[in-house]
Amino acid sequence: MQNPPDLRPDLARARITETQRDGQPTIGMVSLGCPKALVDSERILTRLRAEGYGISADYSGADAVVVNTCGFLDSAKAESLEAIGEALNENGRVIVTGCLGAEPEYITGAHPKVLAVTGPHQYEQVLDAVHAAVPPSPDPFVDLLPASGVSLTPRHYSYLKISEGCNHKCKFCIIPDMRGKLVSRPQKAVLREAEKLVEAGVRELLVISQDTSAYGTDWKDRDEKFPFLSLAKDLGELGAWVRMHYVYPYPHVREAIPLMAEGKILPYLDIPFQHAHPDTLRRMARPAAAERTLDEIRAWRSACPDITLRSTFIVGYPGETEAEFQHLLDWMDEAQLDRVGCFQYENVDGARSNALPDHVPEEIKQERWERFMEKAQAISEAKLAAKVGTVMDVIVDDVDEDGIATCRTKADAPEIDGNLFIDEGAEALNPGDIVTVEVDEASDYDLWGQLKG
Numbered sequence: 058m059q060n061p062p063d064l065r066p067d068l069a070r071a072r073i074t075e076t077q078r079d080g081q082p083t084i085g086m087v088s089l090g091c092p093k094a095l096v097d098s099e100r101i102l103t104r105l106r107a108e109g110y111g112i113s114a115d116y117s118g119a120d121a122v123v124v125n126t127c128g129f130l131d132s133a134k135a136e137s138l139e140a141i142g143e144a145l146n147e148n149g150r151v152i153v154t155g156c157l158g159a160e161p162e163y164i165t166g167a168h169p170k171v172l173a174v175t176g177p178h179q180y181e182q183v184l185d186a187v188h189a190a191v192p193p194s195p196d197p198f199v200d201l202l203p204a205s206g207v208s209l210t211p212r213h214y215s216y217l218k219i220s221e222g223c224n225h226k227c228k229f230c231i232i233p234d235m236r237g238k239l240v241s242r243p244q245k246a247v248l249r250e251a252e253k254l255v256e257a258g259v260r261e262l263l264v265i266s267q268d269t270s271a272y273g274t275d276w277k278d279r280d281e282k283f284p285f286l287s288l289a290k291d292l293g294e295l296g297a298w299v300r301m302h303y304v305y306p307y308p309h310v311r312e313a314i315p316l317m318a319e320g321k322i323l324p325y326l327d328i329p330f331q332h333a334h335p336d337t338l339r340r341m342a343r344p345a346a347a348e349r350t351l352d353e354i355r356a357w358r359s360a361c362p363d364i365t366l367r368s369t370f371i372v373g374y375p376g377e378t379e380a381e382f383q384h385l386l387d388w389m390d391e392a393q394l395d396r397v398g399c400f401q402y403e404n405v406d407g408a409r410s411n412a413l414p415d416h417v418p419e420e421i422k423q424e425r426w427e428r429f430m431e432k433a434q435a436i437s438e439a440k441l442a443a444k445v446g447t448v449m450d451v452i453v454d455d456v457d458e459d460g461i462a463t464c465r466t467k468a469d470a471p472e473i474d475g476n477l478f479i480d481e482g483a484e485a486l487n488p489g490d491i492v493t494v495e496v497d498e499a500s501d502y503d504l505w506g507q508l509k510g
């Protein structure tokens with residue numbers, strides 16, 4: 058078992074509300090995989106929209122369908138093949154892109170009828186394939202590009218991709234093979250995009266990449282050693298909530314914590330620790346494996362006591378002994394992370410970890426996963442219970458027809474963390490509103506609260 062599907066921000070469908078003109082060429086999009094892939098899908102849709110294509114939220118209204126695939130785990134590959142098959146059955150004209158596109162024979166072997174296969178970030182090639190399948194028909198009076206482009210996420214929050222690729226070689230991961238080495242977007246371009254998003258009404262920016270704290274370290278002529286810090290500072294001036302994902306526990310991350318304490322960026326760090334035992338981390342070849350992570354966590358909490366720490370872990374990694382796993386559980390007792398996800402190790406085609414000795418039997422992986430989640434859940438429950446009676450700002454994601462508002466606190470990233478619900482007096486609220494609540498109830502992962510003022 059892995060994280061349940063509802064914790065994964067995938068299977069996004071385009072949220073397009075405008076009507077289409079007669080004869081307008083129309084493209085459907087299925088976006089699988091992680092938030093980074095979602096950003097790619099948004100970029101493709103934005104370009105298509107700018108060229109005059111209509112975007113269809115279902116297969117039947119589309120002249121062709123783009124499937125943005127994920128190839129991170131074998132289960133994700135199977136899911137991608139299934140989605141391609143479904144799109145072929147329902148529509149028949151399918152263009153494949155994304156991570157799995159790095160292995161075209163794998164796709165054409167299963168689905169020889171796809172029109173084209175392109176790899177991750179090959180925006181131009183995807184557009185060429187769309188042009189070949191469905192010629193564009195622009196209408197300059199109708200096809201005005203929305204100020205913030207086409208977004209697959211609700212308008213009040215948006216992912217902001219700051220770099221692509223990764224310079225590490227974690228043994229379980231094939232992303233560097235698929236996406237290449239770290240290439241950071243120019244800081245000005247990132248800031249310009251962020252400013253445009255905020256001007257268009259985005260209240261929360263979710264900063265993503267493969268290795269956010271390494272941002273800019275690929276630039277040869279850089280003024281600063283760690284441009285991540287000045288980027289965080291600049292983003293903190295925009296007046297939006299800024300949430301940092303995929304940060305590694307490098308020592309320089311400490312310097313970003315005062316920005317959180319000052320309220321410039323959200324007191325939230327999403328750090329994929331993956332494990333805590335130094336030998337397991339070494340066998341994984343993890344970045345920052347040598348850092349003393351508990352010391353870093355203590356330093357972050359002392360500079361910003363409200364900080365929320367989220368992480369993901371892999372249990373049952375090849376060679377993981379009971380003692381190593383127990384070390385991870387003990388580390389969790391010390392680290393008291395607020396939010397965690399846990400995966401059981403799975404072989405991935407092409408990953409170097411496949412060849413490691415001493416693979417852990419499935420039933421032991423399952424048993425360790427259950428023990429880990431039990432501990433994580435108990436920590437989360439106690440942390441949330443301690444919030445009852447406190448007053449905090451929350452952002453509204455949705456208000457349903459019964460007037461119940463689904464919101465998030467600063468400690469909750471969309472799609473992957475919990476929610477705070479307001480079930481009284483919330484009828485007048487709108488998505489994107491930031492309101493103050495007093496927390497009056499807590500469960501394992503969610504909170505309930507009452508509007509203040």
Ligand code: SF4
Pocket residue numbers: 223224225226227230231232233267268344
């Ligand atoms: S840091 Fe490791 S897990 Fe993350 S993308 Fe790079 S190689 Fe993969």
